[in-house]
Amino acid sequence: MDADRSETGRRPSLVPVQPRTALYRPRRRRPVPAHAPLQNPHTPHNPLDDERAHLTASRAALRAMRADAEALDIGDVTANWVNAEVLQSEIDLRIKSLADLAHAPLFFGRLDFLDPYGAAPPPSADGPKNGDGNRHGHGHAHKDGDGHGTEGHTFYIGRRHVHDPDGDPMVIDWRAPVSQPFYRASKKDPQGVALRRRFGYTGGELTAYEDEHLTDPAEAEKSSTLLQREIERPRVGPMRDIVATIQPEQDTIVRASIDGTVCVQGAPGTGKTAVGLHRVAYLLYTHRDRLARTGTLVVGPNRSFLHYIEQVLPALGELDVKQSTVEDLVAHPQLTVRAHDSAEAAGIKGDARMARVLRRAVRSGVTVPAEPCVVVRGSRRWRVPAYELEEIVRELLDRDMRYGAARDALPQRIAHHVLVRMEQAGEAPDDRVQDAVARNPAVKAVVKTVWPLVDPAKLVLRLLSDADFLAEQADGILTPEEQRAVLWAKPARGVKTAPWSAADAVLVDEASDLISRTPSLGHVVLDEAQDLSPMQYRAVGRRCTTGSATVLGDIAQGTTPWATAGWAEALGHLGKPDSVVEELTQGFRVPRDVIAFASRLLPAIAPELTEATSVRESPGDFSVLRFAPESLTDAVVAACREALEREGSIGLIAADSRMADLSAALRAAGLATLGPGEETTEDSRLTLVPATLAKGLEYDHVVLDEPAAIVGGEPDERTGLRRLYVSLTRAVSGLTVLHAAPLPPELADRSPSLGS
Numbered sequence: 201m202d203a204d205r206s207e208t209g210r211r212p213s214l215v216p217v218q219p220r221t222a223l224y225r226p227r228r229r230r231p232v233p234a235h236a237p238l239q240n241p242h243t244p245h246n247p248l249d250d251e252r253a254h255l256t257a258s259r260a261a262l263r264a265m266r267a268d269a270e271a272l273d274i275g276d277v278t279a280n281w282v283n284a285e286v287l288q289s290e291i292d293l294r295i296k297s298l299a300d301l302a303h304a305p306l307f308f309g310r311l312d313f314l315d316p317y318g319a320a321p322p323p324s325a326d327g328p329k330n331g332d333g334n335r336h337g338h339g340h341a342h343k344d345g346d347g348h349g350t351e352g353h354t355f356y357i358g359r360r361h362v363h364d365p366d367g368d369p370m371v372i373d374w375r376a377p378v379s380q381p382f383y384r385a386s387k388k389d390p391q392g393v394a395l396r397r398r399f400g401y402t403g404g405e406l407t408a409y410e411d412e413h414l415t416d417p418a419e420a421e422k423s424s425t426l427l428q429r430e431i432e433r434p435r436v437g438p439m440r441d442i443v444a445t446i447q448p449e450q451d452t453i454v455r456a457s458i459d460g461t462v463c464v465q466g467a468p469g470t471g472k473t474a475v476g477l478h479r480v481a482y483l484l485y486t487h488r489d490r491l492a493r494t495g496t497l498v499v500g501p502n503r504s505f506l507h508y509i510e511q512v513l514p515a516l517g518e519l520d521v522k523q524s525t526v527e528d529l530v531a532h533p534q535l536t537v538r539a540h541d542s543a544e545a546a547g548i549k550g551d552a553r554m555a556r557v558l559r560r561a562v563r564s565g566v567t568v569p570a571e572p573c574v575v576v577r578g579s580r581r582w583r584v585p586a587y588e589l590e591e592i593v594r595e596l597l598d599r600d601m602r603y604g605a606a607r608d609a610l611p612q613r614i615a616h617h618v619l620v621r622m623e624q625a626g627e628a629p630d631d632r633v634q635d636a637v638a639r640n641p642a643v644k645a646v647v648k649t650v651w652p653l654v655d656p657a658k659l660v661l662r663l664l665s666d667a668d669f670l671a672e673q674a675d676g677i678l679t680p681e682e683q684r685a686v687l688w689a690k691p692a693r694g695v696k697t698a699p700w701s702a703a704d705a706v707l708v709d710e711a712s713d714l715i716s717r718t719p720s721l722g723h724v725v726l727d728e729a730q731d732l733s734p735m736q737y738r739a740v741g742r743r744c745t746t747g748s749a750t751v752l753g754d755i756a757q758g759t760t761p762w763a764t765a766g767w768a769e770a771l772g773h774l775g776k777p778d779s780v781v782e783e784l785t786q787g788f789r790v791p792r793d794v795i796a797f798a799s800r801l802l803p804a805i806a807p808e809l810t811e812a813t814s815v816r817e818s819p820g821d822f823s824v825l826r827f828a829p830e831s832l833t834d835a836v837v838a839a840c841r842e843a844l845e846r847e848g849s850i851g852l853i854a855a856d857s858r859m860a861d862l863s864a865a866l867r868a869a870g871l872a873t874l875g876p877g878e879e880t881t882e883d884s885r886l887t888l889v890p891a892t893l894a895k896g897l898e899y900d901h902v903v904l905d906e907p908a909a910i911v912g913g914e915p916d917e918r919t920g921l922r923r924l925y926v927s928l929t930r931a932v933s934g935l936t937v938l939h940a941a942p943l944p945p946e947l948a949d950r951s952p953s954l955g956s
């Protein structure tokens with residue numbers, strides 16, 4: 201029975217902790233779980249005491265689970281050391297995932313169902329296939345809050361499943377179906393939930409709770425103060441999980457079926473990255489075995505960004521998800537990227553037409569056999585005439601096979617023709633004879649000549665070095681001007697020394713896949729997808745051909761010359777044309793005034809998109825200040841110093857060309873700085889961020905230096921304005937823009953009260 205409800209009735213929306221001295225009585229007994237709360241009929245009762253007792257008991261239970269895992273003796277169950285190693289590493293992961301993390305409270309919510317859970321149909325049919333999820337609700341029974349005596353079930357919702365020594369759940373994993381109403385239930389659709397309780401923590405201590413009685417018609421719908429507090433909290437350190445406050449529209453994406461690819465278009469700060477990471481955690485929980493076999497991958501724009509997000513999944517108990525940039529994904533052991541393409545060359549190399557050029561080039565060495573193939577076995581000679589060999593080759597070329605697979609099939613096909621002749625001559629050859637014929641030197645010689653081995657890096661090197669070869673392969677696909685633009689200035693001598701660019705590495709990756717199929721993962725999350733070229737989409741797509749993807753991006757933040765113009769086309773290049781496109785519009789990061797200012801750029805950079813709303817209540821500090829050119833740098837340093845007087849992280853974002861000057865000025869002023877993605881701490885909170893690396897990151901207060909220089913740092917104006925849009929939308933609670941040059945007219949014209 202859950203006595204706190206029947207005793208206390210309805211609560212104000214946020215209940216602060218009572219002073220410990222007044223109500224907290226030390227308990228001598230082992231902490232008691234919430235289904236049998238401590239209560240004293242003679243003293244006023246504080247439900248937080250029961251909730252804290254449940255927290256203490258849950259922590260003890262988690263420690264016991266960890267101790268059990270640590271005590272496992274695998275000596276008897278493993279037949280050999282390989283098995284032992286595998287099993288031990290799984291156990292080590294399990295032990296790690298059972299850590300009680302001080303900064304991540306064990307549970308953050310509670311659901312009291314009206315009826316015993318399982319009596320009504322479960323909220324979601326998409327239940328876990330395995331894992332710790334508790335599908336049929338052995339939660340703690342409670343009595344209905346109005347004292348009517350209806351027995352329902354209470355569940356505590358947390359980051360991981362915790363059970364007591366009898367196996368009864370103390371905390372339910374947020375990903376289990378039973379937890380779903382915590383995110384989705386509403387007064388309109390209570391989903392069988394009588395009470396939803398959210399918990400507030402301060403420094404790891406449970407300090408507050410907030411109740412919603414979803415089936416009580418007298419209680420008005422209200423916004424959550426705890427949610428608001430979480431959104432408004434100052435940011436320090438790397439990205440954190442949002443499990444306690446996932447919003448319904450985000451939850452729909454997080455829990456979407458693994459079978460389809462989901463694409464999310466969302467304005468800055470709408471939680472795309474957060475949603476993508478939580479989706480991986482959800483899919484791993486729901487399809488653990490399948491994904492353990494096939495693997496999962498998160499693709500982000502650069503290392504700083506990956507570093508910023510790398511702690512979210514481990515905090516959710518998921519330690520086994522690979523993270524990579526597209527460049528890492530297509531890295532080739534012999535190839536070093538050391539050159540930069542012009543925007544024109546990179547655009548052509550990233551165009552999907554290059555896939556057709558490469559396909560032709562890979563097959564360009566296949567020749568029509570001119571001579572018959574003569575196989576000598578014992579005293580007999582078997583002859584496959586040239587026209588038959590040609591038929592075999594043509595048939596293989598017509599089939600949708602990888603070049604390498606077709607090459608492997610060719611000797612068997614020739615051998616088959618030899619065997620047909622043997623049978624016609626009255627012999628009865630079996631499979632072993634066919635294999636022997638396929639390995640015959642005469643057959644091997646034919647294969648070598650008509651279907652030569654292709655090395656993908658050497659092939660691309662030849663395409664980019666040899667104008668005649670390129671002209672032949674790109675004929676009718678690339679114009680002569682385009683061909684000239686992609687050719688290297690000087691032909692390269694060898695793979696190791698060639699001036700490879702990032703786009704060239706993608707071409708090599710495509711060629712490799714044309715030769716032998718790239719293995720597919722179970723699920724890929726692709727963040728900041730709007731910046732990928734069609735050829736990069738293809739590179740990511742071939743890594744999830746048999747799996748699915750979550751594609752996250754914002755067309756307005758596309759800052760590459762080949763940035764995605766529309767999702768339908770991008771998803772086509774990814775090989776997932778039937779994906780659902782969802783839109784997130786509620787902004788959790790950027791204050792209202794700041795997003796309104798940044799959104800003035802939208803008509804110029806992405807006219808089809810609507811401005812995001814901001815769910816942050818505090819308007820934030822926002823100022824635009826103009827200075828004489830000679831005093832701008834000093835003013836920026838002063839603005840950083842002032843920002844450091846507040847709580848939270850500070851990001852100084854500036855054009856890449858301003859980095860050296862600003863860095864020197866900050867050093868001279870005695871202000872230490874971090875690089876983007878480096879962890880901010882209480883002592884070290886100022887990060888110097890080149891505008892080109894700002895994407896995906898956020899800082900409590902942003903000092904933005906010289907917008908015109910940020911725009912001018914890009915090859916074209918639209919890209920420049922998009923870069924500025926990204927830079928303007930990194931601020932969580934305050935933005936100070938400092939400039940000497942006029943603001944771009946798209947910003948300045950509409951802000952007569954601001955700037956100069």
Ligand SMILES: Nc1ncnc2c1ncn2[C@@H]1O[C@H](COP(=O)(O)OP(=O)(O)OP(=O)(O)O)[C@@H](O)[C@H]1O
Nearest residue numbers: 442445446447468469470471472473474788789896
């Ligand atoms: N439901 C939520 N509850 C609390 N905080 C949230 C929620 N959703 C997002 N946030 C926070 O809002 C901030 C922005 O989220 P995120 O970085 O995922 O947005 P984004 O859409 O990827 O932004 P960008 O387009 O700029 O990369 C983060 O601090 C994130 O933790």
